[in-house]
Amino acid sequence: MHGILTKIVTALAAIATLGSAAPAPAQAAAPAYFEVTDITRSRFVVQLTDPAKIQHARDLLSGATTDRPHVVGRITPRPAPYNVTWSYHLRSETIDFFDMAIEVCDATIPYVEDHLDEADGAFLPGYVWCPWTSRLVRELPAS
Template structure:
């Protein structure tokens, strides 16, 4: 192989590594607005959850509009400035839920909502950020 081919191959490898380094990193996160008043964020841990959130955002589905997940208290994760987050491994989207887990994000924050799960009935996806958001 000539010296020119080594240089060209080296440039290709270097370029590929640069592109990999430019790929978005971190979790894909959906922002929800609840009752037009407050927002909170949930990490979307699977391609299926990302796709469903995208469909909710663009209005192409009416099914499974209610995000449901276990509350992890005293750890904001992607949900700062709130002091809690939803465990991404427990996230599901439902058509209906029990009233005990419904409410505003501030109800989780101040302890008014005592359930281990959060399921705001009037939540709407308003943004998706991170890898897979496109």
């Protein structure tokens, strides 16, 4: 039970930091793009620019780690050139990974699309999105 509580507290802390003052910028890296899916089998593309997060994503894909397999971040309600299928994207500088998170930020990829006009209210407060069933599928080739 203590382990689960620790993971929940850690997830809450990670989500809370998304709402705090901007952190010191991480060392910039060439963007890397990763395809994410969820229980609906929809596909969504995220752009990572933080070298540590890029490495974590690659480690997840290679099986080098299974820690923090899900994606969390703040959505922007407009498409991005690398994620044109959807009317929203995750802001690169807010993306992180988690094991467990609170329910208020959970939604599937298509549900967010269908309810985008409700985001930043009772639905996805602060535009924070943490799809519980999200997982990386693959790294996309640099274009």
